[in-house]
Amino acid sequence: MPLAGSPLPSHFVGQSIIKCALDKLKQNGKSVFLIDESTGEHYTYLSVLQMSTSIAVRLQKMGIGRNSVVSSLIDNSGESVSFQFGIWIAGGISNPINHFLNPAEVRTCIMTSRPAIIFCGNQYLKVVEESIQNIGWNITIITKHKVSQYLSYDDLLNEDISNVSVEIDDPAKHFVLAVFTSGTTGVPKAVKMSDENMYKRTLLFHTWNKFSRVLLTSPMFWISNPFTIKKALLNGMTVILPADCNARGLMKCITNLKPECWFTGPSVLIEMCSLPNLHEYDTTSMKYVLLSGSYISLAHKHLIRKCVFNDNNVLHSAYGSSEAGFVSCFENQVPVDCPEYGSVGQVIPGMTVKITDLESGKEQGPREEGEICVKSDYFMAGYMNKNLETTDLDSEGWWHMGDAGYYDEKGYLYFTSRIKEIMKYRGVQISPFELEAILYRHPDVIEASIVGKPHDIDGDWPTAFVVKRSNSPLTENELCAIVEENVSDSKKLRGGVHFLPSLPKSAVGKILHGELKKMLKKN
Template sequence: MEKQTKSGIIYGDQNFFVPSHLNFGAYVLQKLLTHKRGQTALINGATEEQITFGEIAQKIVNIASSLSRLGVKQGDVVAIFSENRIEYVLTALAVYYSGAIITFFNNAYTKGDLTHALSISKPKYMFLSGELYKTQYEVIENTKYIQKYVLYDDAEMRSNCLHFKELSEKHVDIKSGNYFDFKGTPQTCMILYSSGTTGLAKGAKINHLNLIVSSQQPMMTDRDLTPLMIAPWSSTMGIIRILKEIAFGRTTVFLPKYNEIQYLKTIQKYKIGLLSVAPPLIVMLYKSNIVKDFDISSVKIVYSGGAPITPESIHQLKSRFPHMNVLQGYGMTEATGAVTEDLDNSPREGSVGRIVPGNIIKISDPNTNKTLGCGEPGEVRVKGLVLFEGYVGRDMQNDYDAEGFYKTGDIAYYDQDGYFYIVDRIKELIKYKGWQVTPSELEAVILQHPDVKDAGVTGAPDTLAGELPTAFVVKQANAKVTEQEIIDYVSDKVAPWKRLRGGVIFLKEIPKTASGKILRRELQALLSKQRPQKLPASKL
């Protein structure tokens, strides 16, 4: 249970079981051995491939032993570069167990993104899919970091390559498995890349204790609700949630990538009860023209995370699907996943829930550092057992306040019952003539238009006003809505300073991170390309 002190600091429960070995892989292995060994743990909804909890336990020990024979040592970095697949989870758990450090590269990375991520973690070993091996090998090899590649698929292999089966099928007695003794000192076990919504991604160092605590945080405990996961496991939301599901012992269905028809077919086939999604999928569900062709009545809970979802979108979803209940969470890479979460089947509208165990939160004035009280919006600052170790190769002095709280850059407030409400990010607020305009608020209004499929908002520079709210819009198929129609539609629903004075630009797709956060820096770049001429001074 959370509690609030007189100082305005809110504490989540800090009592957890922490094994003496302080190895997350060993902790999960012990959990696996308590589950029914013949129970299905993971199902690939696209290929129908399955694996049981008992098989996962055996594969972890097999692969970890093989890694040791390859020369992988404590502190070595091992990378995974692949779409979601069963081998992905097996590799990650084995690396944790071995004492090495795991890192993940998003399979949608551009050449520049991949090169940048490689330069942060400098992995010695890489597990990857055959397709990415074919298309990205030259980019990876040019960095000179990788000593050995392990392929998940059959492909023409170079001399520095192994096949995954060579590592996973060398049977080891599970009772003789060994792991490093950290002697009570948490060690880094994972490098995750921050979403990079406002700049290049940073490598966040997560340790074994962070993950052990995170995996014990409460979950929706109805085991009869089969979850479906689509978030890439290279993202924080994706990897933390799948690790928690495995430790929890619930059969989980996943998909390697998103395709609307495949997604709906999978819900229907496996009678999915719990959807773990980013906000764009909620918009897809209530705006989809083909969802009526599928039976998705099994879905009881839609859990939204990774980016804000507005009350308007929730109302639209529930209007179309009254049997669905939407729960929200707020989290970040730096807190090893969730910071607040709503696990109550009667959520408070607009809220991202209450503090999650392992966290300590305060709301601060970002200018004066004063701790604020109930109902006062300010910067979210966090610390606790799940707080990361810092960024690779970066001076963190300015990232913490005097009390050791990490400055998140997110603006929020909490109510008298401890429910939190996210306003926006400090860097993303648009400043129009001294007024603050929240991009997510305008996006919610625009998404209500029946001819709009998706939207993103940012500020266009202006010599008099500072910034002009500007919308990027994806039209519904065959829609003929115009820029002026959207401007007028918004003007009728918002305060004068929130109007789209920067206009509307139509796109085929809104640029987003894997977790669904809008990449506003890319919108800014598109803005300069679309309208490279100097913007005129604004008019009232």
């Protein structure tokens, strides 16, 4: 039987996040909306409204309207937030692109979304210039700071905003956002979101309603970025933009600016646990940290809670995807000594989840592992310039997440592995996360990742890559023995243990398993 969340409230249907956001910008006036730690600048709701509206007027004069795409390659700042709002007021689609990509990769994204304008930070200008050479249509570049031959952000701020109005006939068919999937396998796809969809997702997440300050570390090209900004805006909150998003910089920011809630991936929190002099930082302001984006072991969750948050129960896991409408499940206020603390939570309203057998496709029951599939009232409007594959969205409307997991008798969902990362030893399926969780029981293991070493007869030999604490005497034999004591014969670390100073990661903190497999081939 599928797990079904409660029905979506009827008053969520047909609403516009853009119009609601404009109302809130006007209502909150002189309250502080953004704090940019790097510059010390405070932006009020009114100042963001005025800048965004002027930008919208200028964009409309440049031909931007409904279904026009405006891309951006820029870091979080008052300018980036105001510019994105300006795109929406003008009626366009905001299309943030990963600014860590090389010119060829950026070009691939641009060829997919086909923007008329690109707004970029000056440090990314050369990448943009190279990526659009001989592109085949005219693209206007706007820079954050003045460069002689281009329009700059400041050039957009002198328009008459006295008669600006926003016309949205049908929020369900008015597209506002196109975010690229992570692209760790294959070509990134641009997930298209409607105005109504953004409204439903933002309003439903009510656990932050009691907070006044939110920390924003998600880059613009993550779907959690506009979600966080819109949620803060609708609640009258202040968004804190940290100067540095590394572990030390964020600890300083939390200590000094006192945010209360935060949506983040787990990798930077794991790094925080290894910082020297942790007692010098004050994280007591933080009341709610929502973890998503990549897997976190239960051992790491406990370690972060103890080391970073003084044993306070502030960590909550979430699970979802951009295609299914962002978060599908999240865990809220589960006591740390309950088994459900290791779950990714229960199904949210408007969402249904089922588990299917990896081989037969048969629906599974409680504690039977298989592929996670979802039906969603927040489902994306489709990909830009690409059809959906029937292997992803089946004929019954189930979206196949590409993840393995199971649920328990109380309806809590447990994520166990990416299906493509599941190993097979002589026909036996092995989840890398099961073995990683065992390695994390050793106090000297900071990070671990398991990949399969190809073997002609056996299939995959589980192989560990481990980052251990500095000066630790931990050996390969010790870790192999720990795993062997806790698993069946097929799951032993036959490929051994490789110690590294750090694990290879993407620019947004996800472990690059493909790079680890390349290391195995070289050896």
